[in-house]
Amino acid sequence: MYHDPTLGIPDLNFASSEDLLRTLQDFDISKVVNVLKTLGEAAAAATINLNTPPVYLPPPPPSQGLSSVKQNPVGSDTILGRKKSAPGATPDFVPGHFPQGEVENPEHAHILANVWMNAAKLSEMVKKEGLVYKKGKFSAIEEAQLTAAIENFRVNKGLSQEDLCNIIFSKDRGRDTFWPEITSAVPLRPIIAVYHHVRRTYHPLKGQGKWMPSEDELLLQAVAELGQQWEKVSERVGRMSSDCRDRYRNHLQNREVRRNGPWTKEEEAELTHIVTEMTVEQGKDMDNDVFWGVVSERMGGRRGRQQCRIKWTDSLSPQVKNLGEKPRWSQLDAFILVHKVDSLNVRDDSEIDWKQLPDEHWNSWSAHHLQRRWLTMKRGIKGYEEMSHAEIMEILKTKKAQSLPPPNSGRRKKTKYTSAEAVDEDDDTIDPALQAGSNSSGTSPVIA
DNA sequence: AGTTAAGGTAAGGGTAATACTTCGAA
DNA sequence: ATTCGAAGTATTACCCTTACCTTAAC
Structure with missing residues (x-):
């Protein structure tokens, strides 16, 4: 029996994973994923249809040579009701829908899941065949899809956890269908990307936290004797090869001269x-x-x-x-950020491609800065850990619309920074319609 | 025997979480 | 002058992609 008051559904009494799924299938996808995680019901998740298309742009024109799919946030000017969109900007994309016949191309899906293409081959496919694939960090949803698919594979074949590890780390060929099968669970990911991701995720030496001085010494000694053969070094040190490599290059190399603390x-x-x-x-x-x-x-x-x-x-x-000026984060910036994120229509914030968010009309905030701001805002909500992305979005939209300074009101406090005031001082009048906050249908005012 | 696909390893480039420091309003 | 939360800065573990190579399969 599983009870979760935040779900808003009756308590569940399920005899099998399938039962649970049938019951859950109609509910909010992110909540379902959370529930399955909580329950450790990865096998159950395997059968759920999590393949609702995420928000992606159509493939870029070949001339640009871009290989991965892109999100397309609305511009700050549009949010502020200044103009439709920046000249030359891509037209507004209808969120939640793939362009017909592109992304769901079954032939491409098959290639991505079965053919071990290197970077050159992939980019050739992008150019010549209009292949679309996804790059970057795996989102929480993809993670859940993969875990479910792996567990499903294990159960179907009647394998133990150990058998599974043998398949993942085996050096023999003939692991038959494992990699293609689990890759099919994450649309738009090439098999090689899934391979690397899963090998890291399931590695027995994964995630051991802070390095002890004794480990550092062990590592230094191993490198001195073996050179940069990280697999061999790894065996000596007891950490993953990539972690040994990272620790060495980031902290141990040139240790005698390395400086820490503020830059002069x-x-x-x-x-x-x-x-x-x-x-x-x-x-x-x-x-x-x-x-x-x-x-x-x-x-x-x-x-x-x-x-x-x-x-x-x-x-x-x-x-x-920013030309020597250091802008200060304002409520207006927060307002813009919330609506930009909203316009992405993602199911979970781990799906956000932060590089797509900065825009030239908006104070040159870096992707990194915006991401940290988002996190700060999110953490400002009580109980955010248990909320879905959609719920957080709703709260922030309302909160940020309310905390927005009324048009032309109040003198700003003097600070040693040059004004942030973001976008530009005399032009921060907001369309009153926007200040009302979000509408109940959940569609962002900026898109409508 | 030669070619190609599968996949192992290392290197290059990057992000996320958190600890620590400074700022500034009350 | 002091306090305290917010904002800024630095650190560090962890992650993804690509290049290059070896080896098994055809």
């Missing part, structure tokens, strides 16, 4: 100089074409690749510096 003006100038030299002066993109391992080396190893990259993207990049 000199260090910042040095980093700016190096990045500029490596990109702009070679006709490359400052925000995309930087090899941070090389940058770290050129800093004399005194700062690691993560330190350099974060310093750059969070505070030194011209885009972030």
Whole structure:
């Protein structure tokens, strides 16, 4: 028997996983996933149809050479009722629907789930066949779909957990249908991506938290003796090979000279100089074409690749510096962010592609910054952990509309920062219709 | 015997969570 | 002057994709 007051459905008394599913199938997908997780009913989840199409854009025109699907948030100007959309912007996409005949192409689905394509082959397929596939972090929903599919496979074949691990980590061929079968559970993911993801997720040495000084010593010694053969190093240290590699390159390499703590003006100038030299002066993109391992080396190893990259993207990049002015986050920004997220119509915030959110008319907030803001706002809601994305969305839409400063009201407090006021000082009049908050149908006012 | 597909390993690039520090309003 | 929550900054574990290689299967 399972009781969950937040579901708003009667208590469940199910004899089998299938029974549970039949009952749950009509309810909110994210809640169903939560319930199944709580119950550890992965096998049950395997039979549920979680394949409701997420919100994706049609495949990009081949000329742009983009390979992965994209989300298309509404622009800040549209949210503020200033104009329809920025010139040259992609037309508004109708959320919740795939373009006909593209994404649901069964032939492509079969290829993605069965053919082990490398990056070159994938991009060729994108160009020539209009293949669409998904990149980036696996969302919570995809995770649930995969877990369910794996459990389903295990049960159907009558395998033990150990047998399953043998299949996942076996070096023999002939694992027959395992990889293609579970890949089919996550639409738009190539088999190779699922393979890497699952091998990491199910690894027995996964997730061991903080490194102890003794482990560091063990790792240093292993690297000194074996070199960067991470699989062998892994056996010695007792951590996953990729974790050994990460610990070494991010924290142990150049340990004698490595600096921590706030950056000095000199260090910042040095980093700016190096990045500029490596990109702009070679006709490359400052925000995309930087090899941070090389940058770290050129800093004399005194700062690691993560330190350099974060310093750059969070505070030194011209885009972030915003012409020397440091904008301050305002209620208006919060309002825009909530409606942008809403316009994505995702089922869960782990599905959000944050890189798609910044827009040029909106204070140059970085994707990283927006994501952290979102998290802060979300955590500001009591009991958010137990809520679905849709519920959180509703609360935030109402809350942020209410906390919005009324048009032309009040002088803002003086701060040492240049005004954030975001989008621009004299133009933050909001369409009164928007201030009323969300409508009951759940559709965002910005789309309507 | 040669070719190709499957898949193992390492490297490159990145994000999420959290700890720590500073700010600023009351 | 002090307090305290919010915002900013730094750290670190963890993750995804790609390149390159080996090996089994045809």
